[in-house]
Amino acid sequence: MDEERHYRELVKQARLGDSKSLDNLAALAWGRLYAYVYRMVLDENAAQDIVQESMLEMFRIFGDSDRAESFWPWLRGIAFNRIKRHRADRQHRREVPMSHLSQVQRPSEDGRSALAELDGKEIREMVIGAMEQLQPRYRQVLAMRCYEQMGYAEIAELLGCSELGARVLFYRAKRALQKGLSRKGLGRGFVVTALVLFGKMTAPDKAAAAQITVTAATTKVGVTAALVGAAASKSAVLSVAAAGALTVGAVVATSGPDKTMGGTGGTPVGTLPVAGTRANTEQCWYYFPESTDGPVMMRLMKSGSDAGRFYCEWRQNDLANYHYDKHKNAVDIENFRTWRDDLSVWRLPTDGRELTEFLSEVEGRSQPNEYVSGAGQGLLVISTSGAGGRGAHLKIFREHRVLEEEYFRYDWPAGVKRADNRDVMHKRGWTYFRVAGEIAGEKVSGVGRIPFVYAAAQEHWAWLKLKVENRLRAVDNGEAAVVYDSAGTAVAGYAGGSFFKGLPRPWMGLHTIDTVRRDAARHRVPFETEYNRPKDKAQVVLSPQNGKVTYTIDMEKDVVEEITFSMYSGRQGELRFSYLQDIAEGGDEFVEPEVSSYYAAKGKAGPGILWLVSLVNGDW
Numbered sequence: 001m002d003e004e005r006h007y008r009e010l011v012k013q014a015r016l017g018d019s020k021s022l023d024n025l026a027a028l029a030w031g032r033l034y035a036y037v038y039r040m041v042l043d044e045n046a047a048q049d050i051v052q053e054s055m056l057e058m059f060r061i062f063g064d065s066d067r068a069e070s071f072w073p074w075l076r077g078i079a080f081n082r083i084k085r086h087r088a089d090r091q092h093r094r095e096v097p098m099s100h101l102s103q104v105q106r107p108s109e110d111g112r113s114a115l116a117e118l119d120g121k122e123i124r125e126m127v128i129g130a131m132e133q134l135q136p137r138y139r140q141v142l143a144m145r146c147y148e149q150m151g152y153a154e155i156a157e158l159l160g161c162s163e164l165g166a167r168v169l170f171y172r173a174k175r176a177l178q179k180g181l182s183r184k185g186l187g188r189g190f191v192v193t194a195l196v197l198f199g200k201m202t203a204p205d206k207a208a209a210a211q212i213t214v215t216a217a218t219t220k221v222g223v224t225a226a227l228v229g230a231a232a233s234k235s236a237v238l239s240v241a242a243a244g245a246l247t248v249g250a251v252v253a254t255s256g257p258d259k260t261m262g263g264t265g266g267t268p269v270g271t272l273p274v275a276g277t278r279a280n281t282e283q284c285w286y287y288f289p290e291s292t293d294g295p296v297m298m299r300l301m302k303s304g305s306d307a308g309r310f311y312c313e314w315r316q317n318d319l320a321n322y323h324y325d326k327h328k329n330a331v332d333i334e335n336f337r338t339w340r341d342d343l344s345v346w347r348l349p350t351d352g353r354e355l356t357e358f359l360s361e362v363e364g365r366s367q368p369n370e371y372v373s374g375a376g377q378g379l380l381v382i383s384t385s386g387a388g389g390r391g392a393h394l395k396i397f398r399e400h401r402v403l404e405e406e407y408f409r410y411d412w413p414a415g416v417k418r419a420d421n422r423d424v425m426h427k428r429g430w431t432y433f434r435v436a437g438e439i440a441g442e443k444v445s446g447v448g449r450i451p452f453v454y455a456a457a458q459e460h461w462a463w464l465k466l467k468v469e470n471r472l473r474a475v476d477n478g479e480a481a482v483v484y485d486s487a488g489t490a491v492a493g494y495a496g497g498s499f500f501k502g503l504p505r506p507w508m509g510l511h512t513i514d515t516v517r518r519d520a521a522r523h524r525v526p527f528e529t530e531y532n533r534p535k536d537k538a539q540v541v542l543s544p545q546n547g548k549v550t551y552t553i554d555m556e557k558d559v560v561e562e563i564t565f566s567m568y569s570g571r572q573g574e575l576r577f578s579y580l581q582d583i584a585e586g587g588d589e590f591v592e593p594e595v596s597s598y599y600a601a602k603g604k605a606g607p608g609i610l611w612l613v614s615l616v617n618g619d620w
Helices: 002-015 019-041 045-066 073-092 109-116 123-132 135-148 152-159 163-183 188-202 206-209 222-236 247-256 352-365 424-428 514-521 599-600 610-616
Strands: 281-286 299-305 310-316 321-325 330-334 380-388 390-398 417-420 428-440 442-451 463-468 473-477 482-487 489-496 526-534 537-542 547-554 558-566 572-579
Touching: 002 019, 002 073, 002 572, 019 045, 019 073, 019 135, 019 206, 045 514, 109 222, 109 380, 123 247, 135 163, 135 188, 163 188, 163 206, 188 206, 188 247, 206 390, 281 547, 352 514, 463 572, 482 599, 489 599, 514 526, 514 537, 514 547, 514 558, 558 610
Parallel strands: 330 417
Antiparallel strands: 281 299, 281 380, 299 310, 310 321, 321 330, 380 390, 428 442, 428 572, 442 463, 463 473, 473 482, 482 489, 526 537, 537 547, 547 558, 558 572
16 A cells, blocks of 8 residues: 555655654644544544554664564554543543533545545434444444454454454344444444544544445455354353354354353353253342452342343443342442342452451351452452352352453443432532541541542542540551551551541442441451331441440441440540531642552551541550
């Protein structure tokens, strides 16, 4: 291609020190790069930022190696990494671009003129609308294949999956676009036309728009990928990343009841099980994106008497908590994480024997629980059992993109009613809180920040500042926790977020009632639980060796309202927590504490939930 030869020549001249060639190279690449990025993010400001960052990175490392033969793939790769970062940041902020279709901007006058010359404004708006509604990774693979003319092998290398996985992803993207167009009244055969139209509308200039073509051959994925994609769409549990291990025969086999369920094992499995058709069966999914000690995302699948079809009763991912009522065909998005109806403590398959045995001892009953050991990121455990947890079997996988895949996200039936019942702070995903109270006659005050979901925790992580009169100050910034005396001297330092043990940690994936009780169980502190259903409050009474600690928990808001202390030494106290719906009320009091990095690296392990006992006993 003449353009590619032009790139190669400019790269060679620029590497020889020709500044004019470097300027021309940047000018040539800018428009094409903008079109590539915009087609994926559909957000003008974000596209401009990503392109600018990518070009700056290009200039920074341009001289490191010879890019003459692969300049465009290299630059495209730089932009692709920034697109991934943008997607992650947007998910953490839970922002959705709301570009108005009639106000879509383009990078140049030529681009706007090319758009204006196209016929059928209403059709153009339908196409843009359908593309906006696609998942970002679907737009991504469509742009790579249709406008960058990338082969499936090249796409697979960039996405980190198999070639078959890339074909399946493209197939599903094409199907999703087809469905989106159909909902807007455009026929099944309009997909290729829509892709061409979208390509022309997002082209950097007239010349580029004139060259946009998408042939039927470009959109073909092959028989195997089509079968895998169709099977995945029906079962909603097949991983694109794992699709490369499948054959046509395997697709047919996995579309029925799963016959591979076995006992516990630590070896990664090539394909995820497809939900079976056995009636009265439950599948509970546990996903640990970081480690078995870190956050957990969960989903419960159930089969009923209606031909044994599986449906998702509830799902708790990195963004929200969803509860589905199949009889009402309604999904409620709630503030709270799920808890057990019988108020038993929620067990995880990664719980060790010591924790499991202590919980069984305290509750006076045991729960069937197969132990799964495993280190590292991306552990997915699927527990399949009969109704009520009878005969549980586990399957274990390593899947780093679980939160992005349909098999975990799950789409409820078409026409389902959705109700977002969250309050303002839970919709935001995080908030500030205040602490007030007294301990043994001394006033206690403090502030902190708490994320409610895992995605928010990446940017708005938890921190806490507490002050006991003018005598003591305790701070925790998530990396380390330190206690200072009145002279500002550190008297204790711990690694990790020690002072959030015994406090709500909803971003970790469990309800506060379970977080508190599991924190207590890890230190072998007995507890009792009471639930006031009319008030929707729970009380958890801990019995450490030297007194009583009572938690009052708002079950709907999934937070601790109050902690009261009554120690055998006669020391008493209480801490009251208030959470801000409107963070504008905050001001300067909510400044994140600074803690020396020394304690993050050298600090000892924290006392867990017992730090509260140390606080009320005056041990510091």
